Amino acid sequence: xxxxxxxxxxxxxxxxxxxxxxxxxxxxxxxxxxxxxxxxxxxxxxxxxxxxxxxxxxxxxxxxxxxxxxxxxxxxxxxxxxxxxxxxxxxxxxxxxxxxxxxxxxxxxxxxxxxxxxxxxxxxxxxxxxxxxxxxxxxxxxxxxxxxxxxxxxxxxxxxxxxxxxxxxxxxxxxxxxxxxxxxxxxxxxxxxxxxxxxxxxxxxxxxxxxxxxxxxxxxxxxxxxxxxxxxxxxxxxxxxxxxxxxxxxxxxxxxxxxxxxxxxxxxxxxxxxxxxxxxxxxxxxxxxxxxxxxxxxxxxxxxxxxxxxxxxxxxxxxxxxxxxxxxxxxxxxxxxxxxxxxxxxxxxxxxxxxxxxxxxxxxxxxxx
Amino acid sequence: xxxxxxxxxxxxxxxxxxxxxxxxxxxxxxxxxxxxxxxxxxxxxxxxxxxxxxxxxxxxxxxxxxxxxxxxxxxxxxxxxxxxxxxxxxxxxxxxxxxxxxxxxxxxxxxxxxxxxxxxxxxxxxxxxxxxxxxxxxxxxxxxxxxxxxxxxxxxxxxxxxxxxxxxxxxxxxxxxxxxxxxxxxxxxxxxxxxxxxxxxxxxxxxxxxxxxxxxxxxxxxxxxxxxxxxxxxxxxxxxxxxxxxxxxxxxxxxxxxxxxxxxxxxxxxxxxxxxxxxxxxxxxxxx
Numbered sequence: 001x002x003x004x005x006x007x008x009x010x011x012x013x014x015x016x017x018x019x020x021x022x023x024x025x026x027x028x029x030x031x032x033x034x035x036x037x038x039x040x041x042x043x044x045x046x047x048x049x050x051x052x053x054x055x056x057x058x059x060x061x062x063x064x065x066x067x068x069x070x071x072x073x074x075x076x077x078x079x080x081x082x083x084x085x086x087x088x089x090x091x092x093x094x095x096x097x098x099x100x101x102x103x104x105x106x107x108x109x110x111x112x113x114x115x116x117x118x119x120x121x122x123x124x125x126x127x128x129x130x131x132x133x134x135x136x137x138x139x140x141x142x143x144x145x146x147x148x149x150x151x152x153x154x155x156x157x158x159x160x161x162x163x164x165x166x167x168x169x170x171x172x173x174x175x176x177x178x179x180x181x182x183x184x185x186x187x188x189x190x191x192x193x194x195x196x197x198x199x200x201x202x203x204x205x206x207x208x209x210x211x212x213x214x215x216x217x218x219x220x221x222x223x224x225x226x227x228x229x230x231x232x233x234x235x236x237x238x239x240x241x242x243x244x245x246x247x248x249x250x251x252x253x254x255x256x257x258x259x260x261x262x263x264x265x266x267x268x269x270x271x272x273x274x275x276x277x278x279x280x281x282x283x284x285x286x287x288x289x290x291x292x293x294x295x296x297x298x299x300x301x302x303x304x305x306x307x308x309x310x311x312x313x314x315x316x317x318x319x320x321x322x323x324x325x326x327x328x329x330x331x332x333x334x335x336x337x338x339x340x341x342x343x344x345x346x347x348x349x350x351x352x353x354x355x356x357x358x359x360x361x362x363x364x365x366x367x368x369x
Numbered sequence: 370x371x372x373x374x375x376x377x378x379x380x381x382x383x384x385x386x387x388x389x390x391x392x393x394x395x396x397x398x399x400x401x402x403x404x405x406x407x408x409x410x411x412x413x414x415x416x417x418x419x420x421x422x423x424x425x426x427x428x429x430x431x432x433x434x435x436x437x438x439x440x441x442x443x444x445x446x447x448x449x450x451x452x453x454x455x456x457x458x459x460x461x462x463x464x465x466x467x468x469x470x471x472x473x474x475x476x477x478x479x480x481x482x483x484x485x486x487x488x489x490x491x492x493x494x495x496x497x498x499x500x501x502x503x504x505x506x507x508x509x510x511x512x513x514x515x516x517x518x519x520x521x522x523x524x525x526x527x528x529x530x531x532x533x534x535x536x537x538x539x540x541x542x543x544x545x546x547x548x549x550x551x552x553x554x555x556x557x558x559x560x561x562x563x564x565x566x567x568x569x570x571x572x573x574x575x576x577x578x579x580x581x582x583x584x585x586x587x588x589x590x591x592x593x594x595x596x597x598x599x600x601x602x603x604x605x606x607x608x609x610x611x612x613x614x615x616x617x618x619x620x621x622x623x624x625x626x627x628x629x630x631x632x633x634x635x636x637x638x639x640x641x642x643x644x645x646x647x648x649x650x651x652x653x654x655x656x657x
Contacts, residue, residue, distance in 0.1 A: 221616030
């Protein structure tokens with residue numbers, strides 16, 4: 001037995017090769033039907049050679065990718081796939097896992113660089129999820145009404161770009177952005193105002209903490225009644241949802257500057273506003289950005305949920321709820337994909353600004369956001 | 370007890386502001402009503418009282434909401450479809466089930482992540498990315514989808530709660546299970562402790578404060594998840610359904626009552642986790 005394999009890796013290697021061999025045997029009667037898959041079975045079985053000779057971990061990656069491609073290429077249209085294909089899926093999955101195990105072990109031992117190479121692992125995991133989703137939904141003939149395969153969602157996404165763009169503008173540009181800005185600025189302003197009075201601060205903090213834990217999203221129907229069906233009511237929900245996290249975090253952040261630093265400002269005869277602008281607000285930066293990041297996901301959720309309670313005939317929430325009613329599930333998933341990308345991009349944007357603004361903070365200097 | 374007075378002051382201010390806003394926001398409709406009834410010279414005190422007693426006010430006064438809560442919980446039988454206690458129980462059970470699932474999943478993932486480098490690298494980025502997906506926004510749809518597969522009742526709602534609540538637990542537990550310092554791990558090694566013993570005698574106790582901090586966040590968002598997940602299925606019951614039917618019928622008092630119940634539930638649940646935390650801390654001999 002080769003000593004560079006841990007017991008988990010050895011087990012995975014045996015599983016991958018074993019299922020490959022089983023697939024080869026089970027697929028023998030229909031050998032010509034899927035030549036690529038047969039090649040994968042054979043190569044997966046051959047990977048057992050790792051027990052007697054050096055076997056690069058990149059070979060495992062190549063094998064896993066070959067398995068994925070072979071599986072997708074040999075998916076029969078409109079019918080459940082033969083049983084032995086599941087063995088191929090299992091084998092490819094074990095190979096991918098084995099590769100990830102060996103790669104992270106190699107990085108840990110310093111044989112491979114962390115930057116760049118380290119990124120392969122999460123990307124591969126995401127790809128594996130997509131492949132499994134595609135193969136399972138199409139291979140097991142899951143009705144598209146329940147769960148459409150990613151390829152169908154992608155096709156719908158590219159076909160409906162103008163519609164999705166209109167929904168995006170209505171929900172994200174018109175509701176989320178104004179609500180987010182107003183809510184965060186209001187939270188910041190109230191926090192600064194409250195901060196001058198210890199009495200008010202002592203009163204606002206517990207209430208603010210309590211309000212942050214409440215299902216504020218429930219005021220959506222009330223806001224729709226007050227502000228009408230268009231974007232104003234959605235922006236109002238977003239304002240209410242983003243206000244309290246911002247308030248609580250800013251109040252906490254304004255206390256972050258230490259006494260010695262404040263004393264220094266006093267010796268400079270700095271006014272209240274000078275101390276605030278030059279010391280306390282910058283020191284509160286990490287807290288404020290924490291709230292901005294929390295709010296970036298809350299805002300999108302608030303706007304979409306508010307659209308369930310009444311909306312003009314455009315918007316992501318409207319499209320999702322009517323899509324479910326019309327059983328256009330692939331369109332719903334396309335909308336979810338847009339929302340996920342928009343939400344992630346929004347979060348990433350805030351995180352990037354945070355790195356630029358609070359460059360001095362240990363968490364940023366350490367290289368991890 | 371120095372915090373009671375400020376909190377009470379703020380609450381009182383909010384209450385006064387609320388009553389004032391109720392007069393302001395209900396005034397147009399009340400004026401219309403009074404003109405129709407040929408009431409011209411209404412003194413302000415009477416007018417204010419009228420605005421606080423409308424049937425479907427734009428903004429109900431706090432005492433109207435409290436009365437509605439009283440009527441819909443204590444004054445009604447538990448089995449009644451209009452009882453908020455009945456709907457609250459439906460939401461609560463989905464919340465607790467989802468919270469239990471989510472905490473278990475979160476702890477399992479955290480244990481896998483700290484013991485296995487590959488799962489750390491492959492799972493962690495996706496766990497974080499999973500929360501930028503506005504799952505809450507598609508929760509009603511997910512519930513409909515799961516209903517089509519045959520999963521109905523409590524479980525689909527609990528799954529939404531689970532999706533939301535596992536995240537803070539994973540993040541907190543990974544931090545907590547990694548919180549023992551090298552010197553402590555070295556001590557365990559000198560004792561020739563097995564990985565199992567290191568986990569149960571060092572890592573797990575060290576992670577407790579993190580677990581409870583995460584669970585407080587997790588149970589609050591579990592409740593939010595359950596309420597939003599109920600929005601799709603009007604026949605299933607739950608506080609979310611009361612919100613939805615209230616919005617369709619313009620029953621603002623009913624919406625506010627459901628909101629207050631949800632808020633009360635959230636407060637009680639967080640407080641329960643907090644007292645469990647204190648209990649565990651005392652059992653583990655922590656100094657208060």
